[in-house]
Amino acid sequence: MQDVWIPDLRPLYEYLSSNAIISAHLKVADFVYSDGCWKWSELRHWFSSEILDYIVACHSPNDVLGNDTCLWRQNVNGRFSVKAAYKSIFLLDVPHVNTGWKEIWNNALPPRIKHFLWLVMHRRLFSNYERVRKRLTDEARCLLCGGFHGIDLHAL
Known part of the structure; x- marks a missing residue:
């Protein structure tokens, strides 16, 4: 339910009926x-x-069709590559983000740190409030201050 498996749609859990608890x-x-x-x-x-x-x-999923496989939409062959990921980032056409990303990319940081910084720059880190809204956790309180916040800074 959390994966994208229908082309042109987001994960199915985002389309659940408003009264759905699943x-x-x-x-x-x-x-x-x-x-x-x-x-x-x-x-x-x-x-x-x-x-x-x-x-x-x-x-529908069945044994005749074989096992599920993950596909990377940004590459024609469906496989992840750093080159395809890099190109897809620059297709975002966000000049201030692209400039910052170049500085990070050319730095000698570990890949996981570069990825984390990319998430921060694109405001993709979720606070606990957002994580509850997306049904990723049950705890909405900020672990540091104990409040209920949807602010990006509380994800850091």
């Missing part, structure tokens, strides 16, 4: 019967008809 650990396979057919009654309960239209166009 386990974050559910998988797409949990919505498929053992014979390979979709569990439409359950899907109708959780998702709008617009999302169901996307789902109906997808093959």
Whole structure:
């Protein structure tokens, strides 16, 4: 539910009905019967008809199709490469971010630090408040101050 598996959509948990309370650990396979057919009654309960239209166009997970594989959309062959990631960052066309990124990229920092700084520059770090909203955790309080904040600084 947290992975993107339908082209042109974000992860399915972002499309859940407003009254839906669902386990974050559910998988797409949990919505498929053992014979390979979709569990439409359950899907109708959780998702709008617009999302169901996307789902109906997808093959349900089954052994005949083989195992799931991860694909990197920014590369034609579906494989991750630093070159493709680098190009996709610069296609963002955000001049002030691109300038800062060049300084980080040319620095002798470990890759994980470069990645962390990229997340900070693009405001992609989530505070606990945001993590609860995205159903990634149950604790919304800031671990440092104990407050409920959606401010980026509380993610740092």
